[in-house]
Amino acid sequence: MDIFLTGGTGTIGQHVLRRLVKAGHRVTALARSERTEVILRDEGVDVVRGDLCDPDAWVEAAVYCDTLVHAGASFDETMAPAEKKLAHALRRATNRREIPFNVVYTGGIWLYGPSPDAPVAETSSFRPLPAFAFMAETIRSLQAVRTVALSVIHPALVCSKVAGPVSDMQRLAEEGLPFATRASEDTIWPLVDAEDLADLYLRVVEEKRYRLSVVGCGVEGVAVGRLAALVAEKSGLTVRLKAQLPDAGVSPAADWRAGYARSQRFSHERATRLVGWRPQATSADDLVARILGDGDCVPRNTQFALAL
Numbered sequence: 489m490d491i492f493l494t495g496g497t498g499t500i501g502q503h504v505l506r507r508l509v510k511a512g513h514r515v516t517a518l519a520r521s522e523r524t525e526v527i528l529r530d531e532g533v534d535v536v537r538g539d540l541c542d543p544d545a546w547v548e549a550a551v552y553c554d555t556l557v558h559a560g561a562s563f564d565e566t567m568a569p570a571e572k573k574l575a576h577a578l579r580r581a582t583n584r585r586e587i588p589f590n591v592v593y594t595g596g597i598w599l600y601g602p603s604p605d606a607p608v609a610e611t612s613s614f615r616p617l618p619a620f621a622f623m624a625e626t627i628r629s630l631q632a633v634r635t636v637a638l639s640v641i642h643p644a645l646v647c648s649k650v651a652g653p654v655s656d657m658q659r660l661a662e663e664g665l666p667f668a669t670r671a672s673e674d675t676i677w678p679l680v681d682a683e684d685l686a687d688l689y690l691r692v693v694e695e696k697r698y699r700l701s702v703v704g705c706g707v708e709g710v711a712v713g714r715l716a717a718l719v720a721e722k723s724g725l726t727v728r729l730k731a732q733l734p735d736a737g738v739s740p741a742a743d744w745r746a747g748y749a750r751s752q753r754f755s756h757e758r759a760t761r762l763v764g765w766r767p768q769a770t771s772a773d774d775l776v777a778r779i780l781g782d783g784d785c786v787p788r789n790t791q792f793a794l795a796l
Contacts, residue, residue: 489514555591590696597703644754658725677712679705
């Protein structure tokens with residue numbers, strides 16, 4: 489298929505891009521800058537220059553393809569109005585289509601409420617953080633467009649070798665710095681390996697299911713303290729957690745980092761049942777080992793400490 493991808497150099501998008509290309513699909517990626525364009529072309533994909541904040545400039549190129557995979561996000565004050573513009577742009581660009589245009593949209597687990605003891609039901613109503621309320625509105629807006637066939641993937645906390653809580657804990661420990669977070673050591677985080685998540689995107693793209701909604705979660709949930717201890721054990725480093733306070737003057741509508749304090753559990757059962765997704769890293773131990781690699785270092789001063 490011909491796939492138009494936003495966010496192709498991001499934590500999620502770069503893995504999705506490579507997975508789509510490996511599967512034989514033709515990818516056209518949105519690039520905001522010359523530097524991003526060079527990176528994307530090096531991956532062997534076509535490029536359209538444009539900005540998430542101005543979807544009218546590139547949406548026609550997107551709807552010319554078979555599917556739009558929207559993995560781009562800024563998480564700043566521009567994101568909410570940009571998403572609203574995208575919904576309107578897609579409505580205008582597809583209004584003459586007889587066959588609905590496929591859109592795979594990236595949501596988020598912080599659209600759902602806390603659930604530390606049992607997996608959240610993916611069919612339950614949204615209870616978004618204030619900073620994610622616009623995303624719930626975007627999903628509802630796109631679902632109402634009769635010429636758009638919307639699928640939504642809600643990624644758990646994404647972990648790769650260069651991004652996410654596992655690699656961040658290791659990197660900061662190597663620098664002798666604490667891992668600052670709004671979570672406590674008892675906060676439950678659901679996690680997913682970036683490569684596993686990319687496979688879910690591929691399956692959803694190829695499935696072309698109307699109004700499909702799934703959570704991309706490999707590790708149902710792990711206490712932050714336990715995760716830090718696993719990183720310390722695997723890396724042989726001293727991993728310290730530090731309580732992080734909200735930034736002064738930041739309104740709840742812009743405070744997306746508050747999500748890290750939300751205890752949640754999710755299952756991959758629905759994604760397995762609907763599209764056959766079977767993540768490889770389904771325990772925190774396996775995920776940490778996969779992210780940090782086997783290595784050949786001898787553990788030294790393996791510790792975990794909570795800095796209050």
